[in-house]
Amino acid sequence: MSQLHAIAAQFAAGFASSGQAATAPVVTVEPLGNGNINTTYLVTISPSPASVSAKAAEPGQSGQRFVLQRINTDIFRQPELVVQNMTVLSEHLERHTGDLPRRWETPRILPTNSGDSFVVDESGGYWRAITFIENAQVFDTVKSPDHAREVGYGLAMFHTLLSTLPADSLADTLQGFHITPGYLAEYEQTLKSLPSSSRQPDIQHCLNFIEQRKAWAHVLENAKAAGELQLRPIHGDPKVNNIMLGPNGQAVSLIDLDTVKPGLVHYDIGDCLRSGCNPLGEETQNWRSVEFDTQLAKAMLEGYLTLASDFLTKQDYHYLYDAIRLIAFELGLRFFSDYLAGSVYFNVKHPEHNLDRALVQFQLTASIEKQETELKALIESLNPSSDQTP
Ligand code: GN1
Ligand code: MG
Numbered sequence: 001m002s003q004l005h006a007i008a009a010q011f012a013a014g015f016a017s018s019g020q021a022a023t024a025p026v027v028t029v030e031p032l033g034n035g036n037i038n039t040t041y042l043v044t045i046s047p048s049p050a051s052v053s054a055k056a057a058e059p060g061q062s063g064q065r066f067v068l069q070r071i072n073t074d075i076f077r078q079p080e081l082v083v084q085n086m087t088v089l090s091e092h093l094e095r096h097t098g099d100l101p102r103r104w105e106t107p108r109i110l111p112t113n114s115g116d117s118f119v120v121d122e123s124g125g126y127w128r129a130i131t132f133i134e135n136a137q138v139f140d141t142v143k144s145p146d147h148a149r150e151v152g153y154g155l156a157m158f159h160t161l162l163s164t165l166p167a168d169s170l171a172d173t174l175q176g177f178h179i180t181p182g183y184l185a186e187y188e189q190t191l192k193s194l195p196s197s198s199r200q201p202d203i204q205h206c207l208n209f210i211e212q213r214k215a216w217a218h219v220l221e222n223a224k225a226a227g228e229l230q231l232r233p234i235h236g237d238p239k240v241n242n243i244m245l246g247p248n249g250q251a252v253s254l255i256d257l258d259t260v261k262p263g264l265v266h267y268d269i270g271d272c273l274r275s276g277c278n279p280l281g282e283e284t285q286n287w288r289s290v291e292f293d294t295q296l297a298k299a300m301l302e303g304y305l306t307l308a309s310d311f312l313t314k315q316d317y318h319y320l321y322d323a324i325r326l327i328a329f330e331l332g333l334r335f336f337s338d339y340l341a342g343s344v345y346f347n348v349k350h351p352e353h354n355l356d357r358a359l360v361q362f363q364l365t366a367s368i369e370k371q372e373t374e375l376k377a378l379i380e381s382l383n384p385s386s387d388q389t390p
Contacts, residue, residue, distance in 0.1 A: 008043040011129040013113040039070040071126045081171040083117040136244040145299035152303025154251030155244045162233040166264035178267040187337040234263035239275035270327025287359040292367040332361030
C-alpha cells in the first residue's frame with residue numbers, strides 16, 4: 001500500500017462509521033483542485049455490499065468519496081485551530097440551516113478511525129479529512145453573468161449563515177491574513193536585500209506599482225481602527241473556484257474553510273470579485289490583456305446583495321470600491337513579495353511563477369482603477385439607502 005493510501009485508510013473507517021459505508025477499503029487517491037498552499041486529494045472507498053443495495057450506489061453519487069488534505073503547517077502553524085474553527089462552524093450551521101429555501105451544504109471534518117482530528121505521518125505532516133460535496137462543480141473562471149450572480153449569492157449565503165455566530169467564537173488561524181499594511185511591511189523588509197542589478201523591467205514595474213499605492217493600502221485597516229467597519233466571521237478565501245455550483249447552475253457550497261475566521265466582509269467581497277471578474281483567470285500568461293469585467297461585477301454584486309443588503313451598513317457600502325481594488329492589489333503584493341523572498345509561501349511551478357501572478361493582479365488593479373467612476377456608480381445604484389436608488 002502506498003503511503004497516501006495508508007493515510008487515507010486511517011480515515012476510511014471513521015468515514016464509514018459516519019453512516020456513509022459499512023466497510024471501507026480505499027480504492028483510489030487522486031489529486032484534487034489546484035490550491036496554492038495545502039495538498040489535496042480525493043479518496044474513493046469501495047462501499048460495502050450492504051450500503052450499495054441500500055443506496056443503489058453509483059460512483060460519485062453515493063457518498064463514498066472524501067477529501068484528504070495535507071495541511072501546510074509552515075503557514076497554518078496551529079492546524080488544530082483550523083479543525084476547531086470548522087467544528088464550531090459545523091455546529092453553528094447544524095442549528096441554523098434547517099429551513100433554507102434551497103440546497104446548501106458545508107464540508108465537515110471527518111474523524112480518523114480512532115476518533116482523532118488528524119493523522120500525523122512519519123515526517124510530521126498533518127493530514128485531515130473532510131466531506132466531499134457530491135453532485136456539484138467548481139470553475140476557475142466565471143462563465144456568464146448568471147454564473148457571476150450565483151457566485152455572489154453563494155458568498156452572501158455563507159455570510160448570512162455566519163452572521164449569527166459571534167466573530168470571537170472563531171480562532172485566528174492565520175495571523176495577519178488580509179492585513180495589507182502587514183504585507184507592505186514584510187515587502188519593505190524583503191526589498192532591503194534586493195540587489196539593484198536584479199531589477200529587470202517587470203520587477204521595476206511591480207516596484208513602481210506598489211510604491212504609488214502605499215499610502216492608500218491602509219484604507220480598510222484605517223476604517224476598521226476608526227470603528228467604521230466591524231469584524232465578522234468571514235471565509236477568507238472565497239475565490240471563484242471555492243464556490244460550488246449544482247447541476248442547475250445554482251451555488252450550493254463554499255468550500256476550503258481553513259481561513260474562516262474573524263475579519264472584514266470586505267476582504268471576502270474583494271477576493272470574490274478580483275477572482276471572478278477576471279475572465280483570463282489568475283494563472284494567465286498574458287498579463288497585459290487582463291481586464292476587470294464590470295458587467296460580471298454587476299451581476300456578482302447583485303447576487304451578493306440579494307441577501308447581504310439585510311446586514312450591510314451604510315459604511316460597508318462606502319468601502320466596497322476600495323475593497324475590490326485593494327484585495328486585487330494585496331494579492332499582487334503578496335505574490336510579488338513571495339517572488340522576491342524565493343517563493344516560500346505559494347506553491348510554484350517555475351521560478352518566475354509568482355512574478356507572473358503578481359503582474360496579473362496588478363494589471364487587474366489598474367483595470368479596476370480605470371473603471372473607478374463606473375464601479376462607484378454601480379455600487380451607488382445597488383445601495384438601498386442611496387438617494388439614487390429608484
Ligand atoms: C491561496 O491555496 P489556495 O489556492 O486556496 C491563498 C489565498 C489566495 C490564493 C490565490 C491561506 O489560496 O489567500 O487568494 O492562494 N491562501 C492562503 O490563488 O494564503
Ligand atoms: Mg484556500
